[in-house]
Amino acid sequence: MTALEQSKKQPSLWEIFAVFAKVGALTFGGGYSMLPIINKEAVERKGWVTQEEVMDYYAVGQCLPGIIAINTGVFVGCKVRGKSGGIAAALGIAFPSLVIIMLIAALLAPYMNLPIVQKAFMGIRVAVAALIIQAIATMWKKGIKDIFTAIIFAAAFSLAALTNISTVLIIICSVVLGIVIKVFAMKGK
Numbered sequence: 001m002t003a004l005e006q007s008k009k010q011p012s013l014w015e016i017f018a019v020f021a022k023v024g025a026l027t028f029g030g031g032y033s034m035l036p037i038i039n040k041e042a043v044e045r046k047g048w049v050t051q052e053e054v055m056d057y058y059a060v061g062q063c064l065p066g067i068i069a070i071n072t073g074v075f076v077g078c079k080v081r082g083k084s085g086g087i088a089a090a091l092g093i094a095f096p097s098l099v100i101i102m103l104i105a106a107l108l109a110p111y112m113n114l115p116i117v118q119k120a121f122m123g124i125r126v127a128v129a130a131l132i133i134q135a136i137a138t139m140w141k142k143g144i145k146d147i148f149t150a151i152i153f154a155a156a157f158s159l160a161a162l163t164n165i166s167t168v169l170i171i172i173c174s175v176v177l178g179i180v181i182k183v184f185a186m187k188g189k
Helices: 003-009 013-026 031-045 051-063 068-111 115-143 147-162 167-187
Strands: none
Touching: 013 031, 013 068, 031 051, 031 068, 031 115, 051 068, 051 115, 051 167, 147 167
């Protein structure tokens, strides 16, 4: 493949920045609510990655220090354009938040205690809860493949919800258990 053909397939750094700026601008409520938006933009509209890849990036992004949305964006950006794509995605996700926070701090602070502002934020919280439920349903459909993955899910959820065990440790143990089960399943064939 020639350099010209490859450059036609690769998105520009500006396009990566713009897509992830859109993700950053539409993500209220943190990393969980951005998953459906990244799926819509990077998987469905642009075809840069598969839904399974986004889920993998998201899972690893949760284990790493920092913001889940930025971590996931960096993985997608790196996949399509290398390190510069990862940087463009990270800057794209962070830019809208920076602008919005500065505007809110400058303009909205004096009005935060008004009932209408409080009700607006209540509406945003409800919308975020709906986005999180949608992300859970999507991840459930793609992640729970058989009885073994359902058992891993139930154990991980129970440990995370009912104990003080680090979620990073739970994820690492789930990964190891998944690998062990897959290896034994492959040996049985």
